[in-house]
Amino acid sequence: MSLGLSADVIVVGAGIVGAAVAWAAADEGLDVLIVSDGPPGDGATAAGMGHLVVLDDDPAELALSHYSMGLWRAYTGDVRAQYHGCGTLWIANDEGEVRLLAAKQSRLAQAGVASQWLASDEVARAEPALRPGLAAGLCVGSDAAVYAPAVAADLVARACRERGARLLMPARVGKLRPRGVTLDNGTALHAAAVVVAAGLASRALLPELPFVPRKGHLAITERAPAAALSHQVVEVGYGASAHGSDDSVAFNVQPRPTGQLLIGSCRQVNRDDHEIDAAMLGRLMAHALRVLPALASARVLRAWTGVRPGTPDGRPYIGRWPALDGVWIAAGHEGLGVTTALGTARLVIDPLLGRATAIDASPFDPARVLIEVPA
Numbered sequence: 265m266s267l268g269l270s271a272d273v274i275v276v277g278a279g280i281v282g283a284a285v286a287w288a289a290a291d292e293g294l295d296v297l298i299v300s301d302g303p304p305g306d307g308a309t310a311a312g313m314g315h316l317v318v319l320d321d322d323p324a325e326l327a328l329s330h331y332s333m334g335l336w337r338a339y340t341g342d343v344r345a346q347y348h349g350c351g352t353l354w355i356a357n358d359e360g361e362v363r364l365l366a367a368k369q370s371r372l373a374q375a376g377v378a379s380q381w382l383a384s385d386e387v388a389r390a391e392p393a394l395r396p397g398l399a400a401g402l403c404v405g406s407d408a409a410v411y412a413p414a415v416a417a418d419l420v421a422r423a424c425r426e427r428g429a430r431l432l433m434p435a436r437v438g439k440l441r442p443r444g445v446t447l448d449n450g451t452a453l454h455a456a457a458v459v460v461a462a463g464l465a466s467r468a469l470l471p472e473l474p475f476v477p478r479k480g481h482l483a484i485t486e487r488a489p490a491a492a493l494s495h496q497v498v499e500v501g502y503g504a505s506a507h508g509s510d511d512s513v514a515f516n517v518q519p520r521p522t523g524q525l526l527i528g529s530c531r532q533v534n535r536d537d538h539e540i541d542a543a544m545l546g547r548l549m550a551h552a553l554r555v556l557p558a559l560a561s562a563r564v565l566r567a568w569t570g571v572r573p574g575t576p577d578g579r580p581y582i583g584r585w586p587a588l589d590g591v592w593i594a595a596g597h598e599g600l601g602v603t604t605a606l607g608t609a610r611l612v613i614d615p616l617l618g619r620a621t622a623i624d625a626s627p628f629d630p631a632r633v634l635i636e637v638p639a
């Protein structure tokens with residue numbers, strides 16, 4: 265069946281990545297059709313922390329997150345997004361971690377990201393609720409946080425209201441075709457370009473693309489004045505935790521504008537279910553309590569899980585998919601998809617319009633999975 269629906273660009277998925285791509289395309293004057301099986305901002309986007317953070321563990325990740333942060337700073341319009349310039353305070357527990365912190369500062373500086381070194385007593389003054397005796401801290405004041413589902417909803421609403429994009433929802437893409445898609449109900453849609461931004465569900469549409477799901481638990485407290493923080497506080501060991509191949513827990517706590525604390529973060533590798541795992545949640549909370557003892561007096565209102573759409577090499581897939589004419593991919597952003605959504609959108613839309621990209625897009629080229637590595 266064909267409804268004769270066509271567009272310049274079909275975006276599959278309305279999570280933060282699809283929403284950002286749809287907005288960028290519509291803002292360029294392209295005729296955009298967004299197809300989503302759930303409401304904008306659903307999926308991993310609804311489950312995450314919304315920390316906008318420059319990560320430096322991989323040069324490509326550093327370039328994309330830094331580029332995206334510049335785009336985020338220009339995006340502060342919608343109050344529902346709760347854009348919150350809390351910065352990140354990276355903390356070191358011991359001398360070994362102080363060395364990691366110093367290396368982080370140097371990598372960030374080379375990329376042009378300013379940070380401020382805090383000695384042990386300065387960490388205590390900056391965040392008195394943290395446990396005494398932390399070895400050092402590094403404050404990246406330009407990092408921030410948003411309420412990601414609201415941003416995704418806002419981007420889609422603005423693309424439709426202000427730029428004439430159309431949203432087809434609930435509608436599930438069952439199959440990709442050259443320059444088009446077929447919905448589960450058999451409807452065929454046509455476009456010059458199809459951008460697959462379906463998060464982890466992209467693997468059902470493109471089985472050749474390997475994904476590594478990483479399940480995470482989060483918990484949110486009531487308003488917690490005794491444990492109040494003014495920065496998002498993250499252990500410097502978070503990077504190893506985020507990229508490792510084993511289950512892991514790292515201190516990562518975000519003060520919400522409401523006065524609540526959002527407690528992360530943990531990873532269970534190759535898990536894509538949504539069950540609460542009491543043991544993992546217990547590990548997460550016990551670890552958070554060690555670093556932020558005043559949490560003991562705060563009531564946890566809710567705990568939930570989400571699945572990060574990871575890839576084997578830790579880099580998202582962004583760019584043209586050479587195996588299918590007119591198909592592009594923007595998926596696999598693991599735990600950094602909110603931060604990098606706006607930069608990702610530019611890395612798709614600029615080449616689609618025949619323009620050069622502002623940063624090197626080759627590390628994210630999905631075609632890398634088609635290259636056979638000799639045994």
Ligand SMILES: Cc1cc2nc3c(=O)[nH]c(=O)nc-3n(C[C@H](O)[C@H](O)[C@H](O)COP(=O)(O)OP(=O)(O)OC[C@H]3O[C@@H](n4cnc5c(N)ncnc54)[C@H](O)[C@@H]3O)c2cc1C
Nearest residue numbers: 277279281307308309312313315437463480570601602603
């Ligand atoms: C616990 C946790 C904490 C996180 N913390 C952070 C953080 O602090 N900072 C950060 O930057 N990132 C964070 N992330 C990562 C971030 O949330 C994800 O990288 C990001 O949300 C991925 O967005 P997406 O749009 O690619 O996918 P999703 O948000 O999963 O959206 C996919 C969309 O595609 C739709 N869809 C799927 N299949 C189809 C289909 N066949 N047809 C039509 N539509 C379809 C879905 O309905 C959904 O709308 C976290 C993630 C988790 C789980």
